[in-house]
Amino acid sequence: MTELRRDPIVGRWVIMEMDQPMTPKDLHMAPHHYEDTANCPFCYGNEYMTPPEIQAFRNPKTEPNTAGWQVRVIPNKFPALQIEGNLDKRGLGIFDLSNGIGAHEIILETPYHEKDLPDLELGEIENVLRMYCLRSKDLQKDKRFKYIMIFKNYGSGAGATLDHNHSQLIALPMIPKNVIEELNGSGEYFDFRERCIFCDMIRQELDEKERIVTQNDQFIAFCPFASRFPFEMWVMPKEHQLFFHDSSDSDIASMARILKEVLAKMKTVLNDPPYNFIIHTSPIDGEERQGYHWHMEIMPRLSRIAGFEWGTGFYAVSTPPEVAIKYLRDARI
Amino acid sequence: MPELRKDPVIGRWVIIAVERSRRPKGFKAPSHQTTEEDCPFCEGKESQTPREIFAIRKEGSAPDKPGWDTRVVPSKRPFLRVEGNINRHGRGLYDVMSGIGAHEVIIETPKHIGNIADLDETQIAKTVTCWIDRFVDLSRDERFKYVLVFKNYGTAAGAGRVYHSRSQLIATPVTPKRVKEELFGSKKYYDYHERCVFCDLIHQEMESKDRIVLDFDGFIAVTAFASRFPFEVWILPKEHNCDFSRMSVEKRLYLGKVLKKVLTKLKIGLEDPAYNIVLHTAPFRRKKAKAGYWKTIEDDYHWHIEIIPRLGSPAGFEWGTGFYICPITPEDAAQYLREVEA
Numbered sequence: 001m002t003e004l005r006r007d008p009i010v011g012r013w014v015i016m017e018m019d020q021p022m023t024p025k026d027l028h029m030a031p032h033h034y035e036d037t038a039n040c041p042f043c044y045g046n047e048y049m050t051p052p053e054i055q056a057f058r059n060p061k062t063e064p065n066t067a068g069w070q071v072r073v074i075p076n077k078f079p080a081l082q083i084e085g086n087l088d089k090r091g092l093g094i095f096d097l098s099n100g101i102g103a104h105e106i107i108l109e110t111p112y113h114e115k116d117l118p119d120l121e122l123g124e125i126e127n128v129l130r131m132y133c134l135r136s137k138d139l140q141k142d143k144r145f146k147y148i149m150i151f152k153n154y155g156s157g158a159g160a161t162l163d164h165n166h167s168q169l170i171a172l173p174m175i176p177k178n179v180i181e182e183l184n185g186s187g188e189y190f191d192f193r194e195r196c197i198f199c200d201m202i203r204q205e206l207d208e209k210e211r212i213v214t215q216n217d218q219f220i221a222f223c224p225f226a227s228r229f230p231f232e233m234w235v236m237p238k239e240h241q242l243f244f245h246d247s248s249d250s251d252i253a254s255m256a257r258i259l260k261e262v263l264a265k266m267k268t269v270l271n272d273p274p275y276n277f278i279i280h281t282s283p284i285d286g287e288e289r290q291g292y293h294w295h296m297e298i299m300p301r302l303s304r305i306a307g308f309e310w311g312t313g314f315y316a317v318s319t320p321p322e323v324a325i326k327y328l329r330d331a332r333i
Numbered sequence: 334m335p336e337l338r339k340d341p342v343i344g345r346w347v348i349i350a351v352e353r354s355r356r357p358k359g360f361k362a363p364s365h366q367t368t369e370e371d372c373p374f375c376e377g378k379e380s381q382t383p384r385e386i387f388a389i390r391k392e393g394s395a396p397d398k399p400g401w402d403t404r405v406v407p408s409k410r411p412f413l414r415v416e417g418n419i420n421r422h423g424r425g426l427y428d429v430m431s432g433i434g435a436h437e438v439i440i441e442t443p444k445h446i447g448n449i450a451d452l453d454e455t456q457i458a459k460t461v462t463c464w465i466d467r468f469v470d471l472s473r474d475e476r477f478k479y480v481l482v483f484k485n486y487g488t489a490a491g492a493g494r495v496y497h498s499r500s501q502l503i504a505t506p507v508t509p510k511r512v513k514e515e516l517f518g519s520k521k522y523y524d525y526h527e528r529c530v531f532c533d534l535i536h537q538e539m540e541s542k543d544r545i546v547l548d549f550d551g552f553i554a555v556t557a558f559a560s561r562f563p564f565e566v567w568i569l570p571k572e573h574n575c576d577f578s579r580m581s582v583e584k585r586l587y588l589g590k591v592l593k594k595v596l597t598k599l600k601i602g603l604e605d606p607a608y609n610i611v612l613h614t615a616p617f618r619r620k621k622a623k624a625g626y627w628k629t630i631e632d633d634y635h636w637h638i639e640i641i642p643r644l645g646s647p648a649g650f651e652w653g654t655g656f657y658i659c660p661i662t663p664e665d666a667a668q669y670l671r672e673v674e675a
Contacts, residue, residue, distance in 0.1 A: 003430075003432050004431070004506070004507070005427065005428070006428035006429070008427055008428065010510075013505075013507055013510065015412050015413060015432055018432075080650075093533075094533050095558050095559070172654075172656070176655055176656040177654065177655035178654050178656075179654065179655075204425045204427075207425075208425075226427070306483075306485040306491025307483030307484055307485045307490070307491065307609035308412070308481060311481045311483050311511065311512075311609075312481050312505070312509030312611075313511030313514075314510065314511070316412045
């Protein structure tokens with residue numbers, strides 16, 4: 001028998017396979033394979049191959065766009081959106097359109113070609129997270145932007161086009177639809193109950209303990225009740241926080257710890273799968289949305305999305321979160 | 334300069350990379366699974382499937398025996414099961430119900446052919462008749478609110494190992510989110526304009542002609558203005574109708590023709606890509622339903638088919654935002670498809 005579960009925030013239903021859940025073995029992942037180390041534009045010494053850097057953490061006395069950096073931010077060579085110009089929204093009959101203003105940056109997490117985020121030292125991961133915050137704060141000053149999305153595609157199965165590990169940041173002139181749905185859902189909940197739905201969710205997860213992968217003093221990582229994908233995980237600050245970029249040094253240290261642990265567990269259990277993560281944070285349009293709570297969603301790309309999912313927005317999940325965490329919790333890392 | 338476009342029905346923004354528009358050859362089409370010797374869907378293998386629910390058969394042939402043109406069987410690995418009660422309940426903050434529904438497979442040909450584009454239009458019309466017959470039958474089951482008819486062709490589109498042309502349908506006990514968004518979007522438009530947004534869209538497309546792929550026999554095929562995917566094509570009946578199951582026998586044949594033509598153009602133009610098809614129609618409307626919930630649906634909604642070639646896989650940005658980046662403009666895609674001889 002399957003079970004239908006509803007995401008309490010956006011109201012999306014998912015179909016969960018309860019009787020014969022798929023195990024990591026059934027999901028057959030071929031481990032990630034690094035190629036193309038020779039001419040990688042993201043490696044040490046090849047800095048000239050990328051557009052000039054926007055910001056970097058580097059060794060003292062090293063010049064921009066030379067070796068000696070730890071984290072380096074560059075504009076995307078093929079940006080989905082362009083930074084120059086004014087926003088020009090217009091109509092075309094019944095259609096609405098706008099020019100593609102925005103920022104699209106690449107965050108090089110490490111100079112080492114064959115290291116993914118969880119392979120880095122805690123201090124190095126902290127630097128990556130700190131850089132995310134710095135770039136967000138900088139772009140927040142640009143009044144044209146309403147939203148900043150930080151995300152990562154790891155492996156070609158997750159849409160990565162370059163092998164060397166990196167994450168990306170896109171600043172958008174409008175709030176994206178998925179975020180609006182979350183804002184509306186959590187906003188309605190807050191209006192009625194005067195409580196944050198994410199805080200309530202954390203409380204229920206801590207009570208039930210059925211879906212928690214791991215936690216520390218400041219963060220919790222769990223497989224969401226209405227997961228869209230097998231082994232989907234959410235990482236959240238336990239304390240109510242609207243903006244990711246307001247994270248303190250101690251928040252960043254705790255987040256680095258939990259992120260390293262969670263990604264390493266996923267790597268072990270699922271044989272180094274392709275994955276995406278995204279940070280959902282409050283919009284930067286000046287409005288304060290008390291019912292929102294920033295979080296990171298991690299999605300291993302194990303199953304293909306087919307016609308049913310596209311047509312309905314209804315996901316069928318072969319591994320319930322309660323089963324997934326058994327593997328994740330016991331994973332030796 | 335890339336362009337941002339908003340879907341007029343549900344309000345989803347997409348990024349269209351106008352200048353970087355890749356030529357269609359730049360896409361690598363995923364390859365298909367190989368032909369299987371022991372295909373369970375071929376004529377003569379009826380015993381390998383669950384018992385048939387419906388079939389269009391030659392006179393005198395018996396169920397679950399050869400002699401059929403199209404055949405509907407329950408899915409062997411159903412997402413949802415037909416037996417039982419819905420049993421809605423809460424678990425703290427979370428809502429749950431049992432996985433009740435129907436999941437059926439429509440086998441579109443007795444021959445071992447993989448792509449529906451290679452069937453003739455009368456055969457495709459018979460598939461449409463199966464969709465309609467099953468839709469009408471399932472509408473009598475009060476537990477169901479919606480039926481999605483869809484198709485996965487090629488492994489990259491989520492099709493299984495068997496290479497035999499088929500579509501699927503799933504009846505769900507709730508109206509799916511993506512469908513609801515469309516329904517609400519159309520209703521909102523109708524409440525203000527007192528016109529159907531899809532009819533307006535058809536008029537505008539016929540005037541500008543930029544995105545038209547085909548236009549004949551009462552159907553129009555266009556590349557969507559705010560395409561999420563390269564070469565995303567929508568097929569709409571030009572005459573307003575919210576419910577596809579009312580299609581006359583004659584129109585089913587026309588739809589068969591249009592589907593064949595569009596899918597053949599995709600097959601030739603994009604080198605046999607994997608694709609998904611979904612059919613969006615009005616949900617079941619029953620007296621019991623919340624008063625006024627879908628009061629104007631007859632006038633505000635318009636059934637249609639969406640075809641999505643699977644040329645790239647959406648990455649983190651698309652999942653996280655619901656904001657799609659489409660690497661080719663629908664105008665270029667339409668022009669390319671118009672020029673493909675099919």
